[in-house]
Amino acid sequence: MSKCILIIEDNNDIRESTAEILELSGYQVLQAANGKLGVDLAGQHKPDLILCDIMMPELDGYGVLYLLNKNPDTASTPFIFLTAKAERVDFRKGMEMGADDYLTKPFDDIELLNAIESRLAKKEKQQAYYSRSLQNIEGLANSSKNGTAELQNVIASRKIRQIKKKQVLYYEGDTPQGIYLVLEGSIKTLKLAEDGRELMTGLYKPDDYLGVNALLLDETFTDTAEAMEDAAVCLLPKDTVLTLLDRYPDIGRQFLKILSNDIREKEDQLIELAYNSVRKRLAQVLVRLSKQSADPAHFKISREELASMAGMATETVSRTLTDFKDEGLIEKKGANVQVLDLNRLMKMKN
Numbered sequence: 001m002s003k004c005i006l007i008i009e010d011n012n013d014i015r016e017s018t019a020e021i022l023e024l025s026g027y028q029v030l031q032a033a034n035g036k037l038g039v040d041l042a043g044q045h046k047p048d049l050i051l052c053d054i055m056m057p058e059l060d061g062y063g064v065l066y067l068l069n070k071n072p073d074t075a076s077t078p079f080i081f082l083t084a085k086a087e088r089v090d091f092r093k094g095m096e097m098g099a100d101d102y103l104t105k106p107f108d109d110i111e112l113l114n115a116i117e118s119r120l121a122k123k124e125k126q127q128a129y130y131s132r133s134l135q136n137i138e139g140l141a142n143s144s145k146n147g148t149a150e151l152q153n154v155i156a157s158r159k160i161r162q163i164k165k166k167q168v169l170y171y172e173g174d175t176p177q178g179i180y181l182v183l184e185g186s187i188k189t190l191k192l193a194e195d196g197r198e199l200m201t202g203l204y205k206p207d208d209y210l211g212v213n214a215l216l217l218d219e220t221f222t223d224t225a226e227a228m229e230d231a232a233v234c235l236l237p238k239d240t241v242l243t244l245l246d247r248y249p250d251i252g253r254q255f256l257k258i259l260s261n262d263i264r265e266k267e268d269q270l271i272e273l274a275y276n277s278v279r280k281r282l283a284q285v286l287v288r289l290s291k292q293s294a295d296p297a298h299f300k301i302s303r304e305e306l307a308s309m310a311g312m313a314t315e316t317v318s319r320t321l322t323d324f325k326d327e328g329l330i331e332k333k334g335a336n337v338q339v340l341d342l343n344r345l346m347k348m349k350n
Contacts, residue, residue: 003120004028006047008038008064009082010056014105018051018082021109022116035059039067042074049119051103054083065097076160078119082107098161122162160232163187169210169225169233176221178238180210185231189223190308200308201266203228205292212258215241228305273311276350281310282320283348286330290339297342300335 005027009015012033019029030045032038035052036059042050050068054061061081068074080101100119103111160183163169169180169187180187182204189202189210201223204210214221215238245252272281285306293299303321307314324330329345331338339345 002026002028003048004030004045005116006030006032006038006042006045006050008032008035008050008052008056008061010034010053014053014082018112021112025113027116035061035064038064042068042077043071046073047077048123049078049080049116051080051082051116054081062097065099069098076123078123080115080119100162122160160234163227163231163233165227165229167227169227170221172221172224174221176211176214176238178236178241179212179215180225181234181236182206182208182210183232183234186228187225187231187233188228188305188308189225191223197313198304198308199311200305201269202262203289203292203309209255209258212255213262216255216259229300278310278312278316278320279323280348280350281312282306282317282324283329283345285309286324286337286339287342287345289337290342290345297339299337301337302335 005022007015007018007022007029009018009031010033015031015033019031022029030041030047032041035056038050038052039059041047052061052064059067061083065079065081068077068079078100079098080103081099082103082105084105100122101115103115163185170176172191184206187204187210188200189204190198190200192198202210210225210233211221245255272284276284288309289299289301290296303314303317306312306321307317310317312320321330321332324345325332329339329341331340
């Protein structure tokens with residue numbers, strides 16, 4: 001059965017020409033001349049993907065996306081903005097609201113079809129993401145089958161958000177809307193020192209949760225979260241999570257463990273920064289990355305990111321990495337690091 005695409009665009013020529021391209025490519029097409037009609041059609045027909053203009057009368061594209069995200073039936077539908085405006089602020093606002101992609105008009109047939117095919121392909125991967133994540137979530141509700149079932153429903157009903165490398169997930173001072181579950185890639189949290197240097201406060205891999213401490217403390221985020229590589233995350237809404245925590249004590253205990261581990265890691269990091277030598281600090285960072293990596297002997301990280309994690313200047317990192325390489329502890333080519341002697345790194349003297 002062919003996929004159904006909904007086009008929400010107030011310009012008749014653009015809407016009809018786009019529909020013609022898609023129909024010739026084998027897609028079923030629904031058309032809406034304004035945002036309100038588009039929201040109604042999306043709710044009635046549940047299309048496989050939505051193309052939506054931003055600047056429209058009555059209800060603009062941001063309003064359309066907001067309403068669709070509130071509806072469980074359409075919240076996970078891939079959404080691509082169409083706009084003649086290419087300003088960075090528009091791009092950021094759309095992506096932060098949950099848009100999956102952005103096409104700047106005028107676009108050609110290939111750009112349009114590539115964007116659609118890419119988003120539909122990523123949508124099909126969601127089931128694999130869910131399966132892996134739900135296996136890990138089983139541990140969050142040990143003896144509470146109802147709790148597990150509800151968590152599964154929460155995850156399965158949420159939209160997967162694709163995050164590009166260096167894209168910000170949230171900023172320090174933002175109010176948390178919930179907690180993020182990392183499904184793919186890696187996310188770092190960081191703070192900026194007064195001199196402008198960046199200090200990495202955390203590194204999150206698939207099946208890790210971000211924002212648990214801010215949620216439980218009911219405070220704003222104390223650091224900024226940014227993708228270290230292309231990543232996929234899922235936002236679990238604040239009200240839903242708090243309800244589950246109140247209802248199922250086992251889930252609450254597991255989230256407290258997550259928070260406790262996060263506090264312990266930050267305490268260890270502070271001790272390292274305060275008392276350890278440059279060599280030992282960098283060695284411990286490499287050991288930590290090795291343990292977190294799928295392949296302990298190989299991982300990818302830039303000198304700037306290493307400097308951020310170790311609280312050092314980039315030039316100092318470069319010199320120390322050269323020393324480690326000369327001593328046969330590591331091999332490094334560009335951002336690729338190979339650990340040759342993990343034991344010696346672990347036993348590095350202060």
